[in-house]
Amino acid sequence: MDYVKLINCMRCGMCLPSCPTYKETFLETASPRGRVALVRKVQEGELDQSERLLEYLSLCLDCQACASACPCGVNAGELVAEFTCERKESLGLGFMEELVLRRLVPHPDRLEGSMTPLRAYQKTGLQKLVRKLGVLKMFPKKLERMEGLLPELPARPLRQEIMEVTPAAGTERGTVGFFLGCVMSLIFSEASRATINLLSSLGYRVITPRSQVCCGAPNMLGGDLEGLKEAARTNIDIFAGYDLDFIVTDCGGCGAELKKYGHHLPGDPAAEAFGAKVRDIAQVLALHSGDLAPRLQPVDLKVTYHDPCHIAHCQGIRREPRELLRLVPGLTYAELAEADSCCGSAGTYNIARPGMSDRILHRKLANIAASGAEVLVTGNPGCLLQLRKGLADHLPHVRIMHLTELLARSAGLA
Amino acid sequence: MQQSFINELRNIVGEQYTLADRESLAVYGYDSTPELESLPGAVVLPGSGEEVARIMALCHGAGVSVTPRGSGTNLSGGSLSVNSGVVVQTSRLNRIVEIDEENLTATVEPGVITSALHREVESRGLFYPPDPGSMNISTMGGNVAENSGGLRGLKYGVTADYVMGLETVLADGTVLRSGGKVVKDVAGYSLNPLLVSSEGTLGFFTGITVKLIPRPRSKVTMLAHFPALQDAALAVSAIIAAKVIPATLEILDRVTIRCVEEYAHVGLPLDVDAVLLIEVDGHPAVTAEEALAVEEICKRYRSSFFQTAATADEALKLATARRTALSALARLKPTTILEDATVPRSCIAPMLQVIQAAAAKHNVTIGTFGHAGDGNLHPTCLTDERDQDEIKRAHAAFEEIFDAAIAMGGTITGEHGVGIAKKKYLPRLVGESGIRVMRGIKNAFDPKGILNPGKVF
């Protein structure tokens, strides 16, 4: 951990109003300023890595809203994540982490295989029965929550279905690589299909290498830096085999991680080059809004947009998705209050810290209700999972869509 | 702190809102003041004014000190407990109690965030002008206790100009009500002005009633570059002399301009000595006329570039340079010492020269920006707390700056308060008699000395 990064915090408190957990608790220990101070005091030897200290730090969502608010460029979320990762790394991977992070996540086939029983569980009606009987109540709370988050799974993951090369529709403008996020492929495959269709319709040849692996974000979370670097090297090699204008993703979380490959592999020019080519889908579509606009058919809906942390705070993308939505004729756009405040999903946070996650989710839902929107649009699978469930439970009249699903529908591509 | 005492605090505010673990105490040992740290014995977050009164009575009985804390953004060490006492954080007291549109007042609890009040009153066509740079997080209680100013101070004044009524818990836990919704009130001593800027040393505010005014209907934003500092200062004086009182009249000096340009690339030239950001507001007919007058004056004083924003977006762009000043400076070095020496506005140019000379003499980097219109400057020293020699030189430079401010008929602090940080300088400004009178007032309010000890003097 770089000590200067810690002392760069001048404790001005500008981050406090942006922090979802501070807004809920008003506690300095639950604020970015407080977290930086705690980590700093550990580094300085004034505090031990006590259970309580780790508990305080674990309340951080790593949403990085604080980084957007910080005048001095301190990223408290990232600092806490780094601290936690380094600590976990020094302890070594546990049995479960080893199993999941090293043997499952980096191997798309195994990952997809692991979903088969779930799909069967849903398809055979077992899910309905289990839910009805409340059998899950007998299992650990975490399992029940995980089960509840899952929407109906597509028959097959997109990775297995999509062609490696999707030709440009009409005159070819260029070639892009498509980075298919694990969750997008496994759960929100329709949205990623829409993404590919939009890219192709705008004249891009879209290459989706089948051998690509998970971006490595789960490894970072689990304290497995080596695994993350391994994933980065694999993906860099795979995409280096093509001549690409951009590497596009429609998963905010993947995008944020992919853009940091250069940072993870310092001194590696290929990693630097890879990171520089990564774009969120909204960035690419917004480049061609002039071409896109005339193809859009009216969508008579009131729509609002939730900024995923990984898109707004980690990548600084806020303008493009809104501009794209405003292109759609007939669509009424209503800005969401606290649009760039976390929804409480935050990786595995909604499983690990259900209480705080729910409080943050409910604040988000109240803002969505106040916007009067019929459709909530967003751009990250974590948010899609969390908010889909939240809306179904509390605001069933509001639908949720990925940005590209809505645009593809308006463009007659879905 | 004794467990039995902590238990008594717990009985008042509840388990969840009583903090005494090492980790919590560690993060209530600082506020936004550089270099200062001092751990409290306990921290409580009361949920009502009544709980505040009970905490105060308890501490009074036990002889334990109480330090009020809003968001801990003050720049003078005011919210730190110097003798392991109880820090009382007001964040839960965050209700806007009433907006009275007939009497044009707002009554709030002390933990209300300044910009939350702005949003609420502006949605009703009303206006609460004080807008400290920290308004998105500072609390109303903190603003009153520090008499905070802001960018609109020149035309609209500071927090003190808006405080009409206060509900204050005194050191022994009894409650004092001063002022109210009346515009005129000469019954007895005026207590509000005493309590405003008392930095938590005279009483604990639990209710605050402020004056509101109608929201100005229009605003014109302008930006002017000046190759010579002297010309910028002359333009400032000439604008006021022309009987135009801009809402905002802000200046950036050469060091700040360079930093802003490097960081935000807003198109500032690197060869000018000063940039002025000027905003006039009010009736559209008046603002249009005033904007023309401002333009004419800036050009007369050899402004090399002048721009009037045509749209709200453009206005935001012009204001970017000023808004990013602190960020741009703060990024350069780990430690940022932000001061607020204030002089009569006619002394802006000599004061800027004093600052530049002091920085050069002591070999430190100081960028200055601030409220040129009201003489309140923010010389900001960029340093590194690990370099003790440089820190020493920075303080030596500031000592010269403060002495110069006093000599020009100014003050050592225009809005950040004395707290711990400027104790040393207060006697130089107010003299022995000033300190004696202030001590007398402190004694009258708090004979046991339990309210925020160690501050001001």
Ligand SMILES: Cc1cc2nc3c(=O)[nH]c(=O)nc-3n(C[C@H](O)[C@H](O)[C@H](O)COP(=O)(O)OP(=O)(O)OC[C@H]3O[C@@H](n4cnc5c(N)ncnc54)[C@H](O)[C@@H]3O)c2cc1C
């Ligand atoms: C980036 C930045 C920009 C700033 N810009 C400005 C500016 O433009 N203008 C300006 O004036 N200041 C500015 N400040 C300073 C600071 O924000 C103000 O002093 C603000 O009023 C402090 O509010 P707070 O809620 O953080 O109070 P705190 O820092 O928590 O407390 C400040 C003082 O008020 C006392 N206090 C708090 N609540 C109460 C209460 N209920 N009753 C009695 N005493 C109480 C405390 O004991 C302490 O002495 C800035 C600070 C930062 C970090």
